[in-house]
Amino acid sequence: xxLFKACDWWSATLGEGEEFDQGCLCVGDVDNSGTGxxxxxVGSYMGMLRIFSPHANKCTEVFGTNxxxxxxxxxxxxxxxxxxxxxxxxxxGNVDHGDQYQLKLIYEHNLQRTACNMTxxxxxxxxxxxxxxxxxxxxxxxFFEQDSYTFGRFLxxxxxxxxxxxxxxxxxxxxxxxxxxxxxxxxxTLAVSADAESRQDSDxxxxxxxKRLSPxxxxxxxxxxxxxxxxxxxxSSSSILVLGERNLFCFRDNGQICFxxxxxxxxxxxxxxxxxxxxxxxxxxxxxxxxxxxxxxLKWAAQLPFVPVAVRVANFTELRGAVVSLTSDGHLLCxxxxxxxxxxxxxxxxxxxxxxxxxxxEMKKLHRFIREATRTQGRRLVDDCKEHLKLSLCxxxxxxxxxxxxxxxxxxxxxxxxxxxxxxxxxxxxxxxSPTGVPRVLQSRFSLPLALVCVxxxxxxxTKFKITxxxxxxxxxxxxxxxxxxxxxxxxxxxSLAFQLLSGTKVTVVAxxxxxxxxxxxxxxxxxxxxxxxxxxxxxxxxxxxxxKDFRKSFSGSLPLQDYFLxxxxxxQLRVSAQQYQDLLSERAVQFRAIQRxxxxxxxxxxxxxxxxxxTLLEATYSQVxxxxxxxxxxxxxxxxxxxxxRSATHLxxxxxxxxxxxxxxxxxxxxxxxxxxLQDTPQLGWEESCxxxxxxxxxxxxSQSPKDQATTLAQTGGLVLGLPQDTARLKKHIALLxxxxxKGGRLTLASDANVQVPAQVxxxxxxxxxxxxxxxxxxxxxxxxxxxxxxxxxxHARKKESAHLLFxx
Numbered sequence: 001x002x003l004f005k006a007c008d009w010w011s012a013t014l015g016e017g018e019e020f021d022q023g024c025l026c027v028g029d030v031d032n033s034g035t036g037x038x039x040x041x042v043g044s045y046m047g048m049l050r051i052f053s054p055h056a057n058k059c060t061e062v063f064g065t066n067x068x069x070x071x072x073x074x075x076x077x078x079x080x081x082x083x084x085x086x087x088x089x090x091x092x093g094n095v096d097h098g099d100q101y102q103l104k105l106i107y108e109h110n111l112q113r114t115a116c117n118m119t120x121x122x123x124x125x126x127x128x129x130x131x132x133x134x135x136x137x138x139x140x141x142x143f144f145e146q147d148s149y150t151f152g153r154f155l156x157x158x159x160x161x162x163x164x165x166x167x168x169x170x171x172x173x174x175x176x177x178x179x180x181x182x183x184x185x186x187x188x189t190l191a192v193s194a195d196a197e198s199r200q201d202s203d204x205x206x207x208x209x210x211k212r213l214s215p216x217x218x219x220x221x222x223x224x225x226x227x228x229x230x231x232x233x234x235x236s237s238s239s240i241l242v243l244g245e246r247n248l249f250c251f252r253d254n255g256q257i258c259f260x261x262x263x264x265x266x267x268x269x270x271x272x273x274x275x276x277x278x279x280x281x282x283x284x285x286x287x288x289x290x291x292x293x294x295x296x297x298l299k300w301a302a303q304l305p306f307v308p309v310a311v312r313v314a315n316f317t318e319l320r321g322a323v324v325s326l327t328s329d330g331h332l333l334c335x336x337x338x339x340x341x342x343x344x345x346x347x348x349x350x351x352x353x354x355x356x357x358x359x360x361x362e363m364k365k366l367h368r369f370i371r372e373a374t375r376t377q378g379r380r381l382v383d384d385c386k387e388h389l390k391l392s393l394c395x396x397x398x399x400x401x402x403x404x405x406x407x408x409x410x411x412x413x414x415x416x417x418x419x420x421x422x423x424x425x426x427x428x429x430x431x432x433x434s435p436t437g438v439p440r441v442l443q444s445r446f447s448l449p450l451a452l453v454c455v456x457x458x459x460x461x462x463t464k465f466k467i468t469x470x471x472x473x474x475x476x477x478x479x480x481x482x483x484x485x486x487x488x489x490x491x492x493x494x495x496s497l498a499f500q501l502l503s504g505t506k507v508t509v510v511a512x513x514x515x516x517x518x519x520x521x522x523x524x525x526x527x528x529x530x531x532x533x534x535x536x537x538x539x540x541x542x543x544x545x546x547x548x549k550d551f552r553k554s555f556s557g558s559l560p561l562q563d564y565f566l567x568x569x570x571x572x573q574l575r576v577s578a579q580q581y582q583d584l585l586s587e588r589a590v591q592f593r594a595i596q597r598x599x600x601x602x603x604x605x606x607x608x609x610x611x612x613x614x615x616t617l618l619e620a621t622y623s624q625v626x627x628x629x630x631x632x633x634x635x636x637x638x639x640x641x642x643x644x645x646x647r648s649a650t651h652l653x654x655x656x657x658x659x660x661x662x663x664x665x666x667x668x669x670x671x672x673x674x675x676x677x678x679l680q681d682t683p684q685l686g687w688e689e690s691c692x693x694x695x696x697x698x699x700x701x702x703x704s705q706s707p708k709d710q711a712t713t714l715a716q717t718g719g720l721v722l723g724l725p726q727d728t729a730r731l732k733k734h735i736a737l738l739x740x741x742x743x744k745g746g747r748l749t750l751a752s753d754a755n756v757q758v759p760a761q762v763x764x765x766x767x768x769x770x771x772x773x774x775x776x777x778x779x780x781x782x783x784x785x786x787x788x789x790x791x792x793x794x795x796x797h798a799r800k801k802e803s804a805h806l807l808f809x810x
Contacts, residue, residue, distance in 0.1 A: 006290055006302040006335035009319055010054040014330035018044040022227060022269050023117060025310040025326045031090040031101065038314040040324055042332060043077070051088065051101070054334050056318050076132060078118050083134060083144065084108040107147040113140055119173070121166035123187050133173065135164045141173070141190065153190045155183075156213055165228040169238060170253050172216065176225035182242060183215040184255060217255035223247065231272040231279045239279065243270045248283070248293075261296045265289070273313040282323065284308040290323065292337070306331055373436045413448060416640065419503045420530055422647035424448040449484075450499075450534045456485040457500035459508045463521040465563055467528060469536070469659065471518070472552045473543060475511045481538040499531055507531040525563040526645040529652040536655075555659035559739055565732050567642075567649040568688075572728050574639040575686055579724060581632035582683075588628060592621045643681050650675050657742065667748040674698055675735075688731055689722040695734045703738065703746040 014020075020042070027038040030051060040052040077084045085106045113136035123131040123143065132144045139158025143150040159178035166173055172186045193213040223244045230240055239258060242249040248261040248270075265285040272281050281293040286307050292300040308325040314334075316322055322334045415421065430442040477494035479486030485497060498508045507522040509531065520535070522528045536553060543551040595618045602609060654675060658668045674694040678687055725731070742748070 004300075004302050004338075006304050006323065006333075006337065008333065008335055009056060009322060010334040012052065012332045014042060014050060014332055015044065015046070015048060018046045018048060018330050020044055020309060020326055020328055020330055022310045025312060025324065027312045027314040027324055031088045033090065035317075036315065037317050040314065040332065040334075042326065044330065049077070049103075052332070054316055054322075076118070076120070078115050078134065079111075080114050081111045082108055083111060083115070083118075083132065109144055109147075109149060111136075111142070113138060113142070116161040117164050119164050119166045121168050123166070123171070124191070125171060133164070133166065135161050135175070137161055141185075143190075151191065153193060153213060155185075163225055163228040165230050165240075167230045167240065167253060168232060169230075174228050174230065174240060176221065176228065176242070180221050180223055180225075182219045182221055182225070182228075182240075182249075182251070182255075184217050185213070186216050189213065189216065219251065219255055219257065221247075221249065226267060227270060229270070229272050231274075241270070241272055241281070243267055243283070248281075250295075259296055261293070268307055269309055269311050271311045271313060282311050282313065284311050284325065290325070300337055302335075302337055304335075305333070370436055373434065373438070413452070415453070415502065416644075417637070419641050419644060420453045420501045420527060420648070422529070422644050422651060424450065424453070424530065450530065451484055453530065454499040454501045454507075456487075457498040457506055459496045459498040459510070460506045460521070460523075463506075463508065464523050465525045465528065465560070466519055466521040467532065467560070467656070468555070468557055469518045469520070469532075470554045470556055471516045471539070472550070473516060473548065475513065475516060475518075476539065476542060478509060478511055481542050501527055501530075503527065509535060525560065526567055526648040526652070529648040529655075532652060532655065553659060554662070555656050559653070559656060559660065561653075561732075561736055561739065564649050564653050564735075565728070567646045568728055568732065571639070571642040571646045572688055574635060574642050575681070575688070575724060577635050578632065578639055578683075581628060581635060585625065585628050585632065588621060588625045592618070592625060595621060639681065643687065646687065647676060657739065661742055663742075663748070670698075670748045670750065671742075674738075685722060686724060688725055688728060692725070692731045692734060693722060695731075695738050698748070699734060699737060699741070702749045703741045705741075 024043050024045070026041050028041070029036065030039050030041055037053075040054065042050045042052070044050075077086060085108065087104045087106055089102045089104060091100045091102075111134070116135050116137050118132055118134040120130045120132050122129075123133070123145075126145075129146060131146075131150070134142045134144070136142065139155045139161065140152050141155065142152040155175070155177070157177065157179065162176035162178070164173065164175050167184075170184075170186070171188070172184045173190070174182065174184055176182055189211075190213065193211050221242065221244055223246055226243045226245065228240070228242050238253045240251040240253065242251070245266070246263055248263060248267075250258040250260070252258060263283075263285075265287050268284045268286055270281060270283045272279050274280075275294075278294060280299070283291045283293060284304070284307070285291070288304045288307055290302045290304050290308070290311070291298060304325065306325075306327045309328045310326045312324045314322050314324050316334070319334070319336060322336055325333050325335070425445060425447045428444050428446060432440055432442075434440055475495075478497040479494040482497055485499065486494070494511070495513060496508065496510045498506055500506050503524075505522060505524040505527040507520065507528055510519045510521070512518070518535070520528050520532050522531075539553065540551070595614055599611070599614050599618065602611060602614070651672075654668065654672050657663065657671060663671065674697075675691055677690040677694050678685065681687060
């Protein structure tokens with residue numbers, strides 16, 4: 001971003017709902033006033049023509065009329081099926097309404113083909129008037145000399161129209177074809193070539209007496225061109241400028257390249273102009289920047305308030321060298337470079353004697369205030385901020401005053417796919433400075449509403465998976481605790497409620513009318529997690545408001561390990577497929593490079609030998625590489641979804657185990673860190689091997705059956721070499737054993753009950769695990785497209801990784 005901004009001199013907004021492009025703007029003395037002052041001519045795709053004469057303090061619209069056609073303005077107006085040439089006449093006004101202007105039609109041509117763009121010049125060296133060349137959408141160049149149609153020629157190998165320009169120095173036309181190459185056609189070659197009646201005829205052998213049309217020279221750009229310009233400010237300049245999607249090209253008239261400038265941004269438009277006898281260049285890009293180049297040297301950069309689609313240089317009555325820019329939605333701006341001079345002068349200060357006693361009293365007062373603020377550590381300011389400062393995630397906020405102020409920042413959360421996320425919680429952090437300069441930090445956790453990922457639906461009776469939660473209080477009316485879903489439900493007694501997730505899966509909650517139980521059922525095991533979590537949280541809030549302090553909830557059924565293992569196996573199979581695709585891609589890439597080397601050797605040989613079907617083999621190998629790459633990309637997307645669903649299933653299993661055995665929050669945190677050691681899969685480290693190492697550590701430490709195993713495990717400080725396992729049998733066996741030992745009374749602690757000295761790494765693990773519950777929003781929503789820039793996310797993620805790696809090394 002530039003430190004300087006383009007200084008606004010005059011601006012206007014053109015209509016509402018109109019569209020503009022690079023061909024919709026030009027400048028010139030269109031009314032032939034003779035003053036040399038330019039007017040701005042703008043035509044929109046809605047058929048509206050406007051001519052402006054800008055002044056510093058007012059917006060003067062010289063002329064405005066509706067042409068009823070899409071127009072491309074210069075001195076001619078190009079419609080899809082018509083070419084019209086107009087003249088603008090101005091008459092001095094004798095009344096208060098000012099001057100009067102008229103638009104007079106000189107001549108027009110009805111076109112047989114749909115036009116795309118046009119150019120003009122002295123074709124064939126004719127002097128005294130300009131001719132017009134129109135390129136049609138099907139690749140025909142149509143030539144007009146004043147009110148007469150001259151001839152038309154189809155461009156060979158045409159697919160889509162590109163930019164068109166005329167070079168008067170060589171009497172040739174320049175365009176960029178669909179093959180992404182710059183092509184030059186001389187006017188004489190176009191005139192004497194065979195006349196083709198259709199586009200297909202241009203690629204056939206010429207008829208008798210004709211000559212097949214071919215370019216005089218070509219240059220492969222390797223990218224599509226946005227615009228082509230041939231500056232003609234002086235006879236000494238002989239350059240052709242081409243603006244590509246990523247590069248700026250400069251050629252000589254014979255097709256030799258002068259230079260190529262690689263751009264670090266996406267350009268939107270450009271315009272060459274004369275400056276001190278040299279050719280300079282204005283270039284706009286999609287980062288709202290206006291850059292000034294002289295050859296390949298950047299001379300100036302200025303910030304614009306929008307992305308320009310067209311830019312011109314004009315001379316007005318009060319300003320010469322103004323930059324005229326136009327946006328796609330009709331914002332017209334005249335600006336200039338540089339900075340405005342400051343005419344402010346420092347006023348004289350009346351000298352007065354200093355009252356040293358007053359200064360000394362003020363200094364003592366400030367010292368006393370500083371000591372009091374340091375002693376209280378800014379607690380009162382922190383409390384005031386907790387009361388009055390409301391902030392949301394994803395925004396960097398600068399707020400000088402904190403006490404008594406309110407700042408609300410909205411943010412958006414996007415799903416990574418059509419499947420529910422594994423968590424809806426996030427963290428927010430606010431950093432500020434107290435009046436004494438002491439930095440302060442506030443942190444809080446928030447939850448996104450469940451209604452973002454599901455909608456109310458009709459209850460489902462027959463489902464595959466069911467979970468029953470017991471409580472010690474009478475059944476609750478579900479519609480009273482899910483008010484945002486109860487309005488559209490079909491059940492009026494509040495005993496059942498159904499949620500339909502974005503993936504289409506239904507989750508039904510049924511409250512028993514005779515007991516204190518609630519059944520959650522669905523056809524997807526993983527999708528029940530968010531509903532179960534939300535249900536239990538609202539139970540706690542509901543009974544807390546009623547003043548019931550002994551509310552208890554439990555799970556008395558058998559753990560659904562087999563249902564959970566289905567998610568584990570599905571995730572593992574996708575990881576295996578990803579590895580197989582990677583190996584196959586490596587093999588095909590080696591084969592592809594070997595075939596290329598052989599072909600290159602054949603082509604360099606002075607006595608070429610037969611290719612022996614190497615070209616066919618190269619093409620087949622390339623097709624295999626592309627097919628494998630697409631399959632690997634599809635598998636990657638499925639793997640991301642499978643890992644999110646595996647996280648949901650793991651969260652649900654941990655919740656059921658905590659309800660099953662009444663685990664404390666610390667024990668639940670240890671269990672969650674063990675079964676979810678990673679927040680995402682990587683090719684180097686996956687969930688299966690990480691979870692297996694963590695579960696094995698617990699089985700040999702706090703859940704072991706003999707003190708000997710504990711001492712042996714805690715003494716092993718060497719790191720483990722983790723990799724993709726052969727199958728999931730060992731992992732599932734260890735998870736089942738973990739659940740069995742917890743069910744038999746095993747305690748989850750970071751230090752064993754045996755009299756064994758706990759290594760320092762384990763103590764660090766305890767400190768890390770206490771922070772591992774803080775999950776960032778961007779990670780819990782599985783890499784959503786939310787632009788989050790908070791320090792909390794990075795800090796929490798680092799703590800997670802620290803605890804996970806420490807657990808593996810043990």
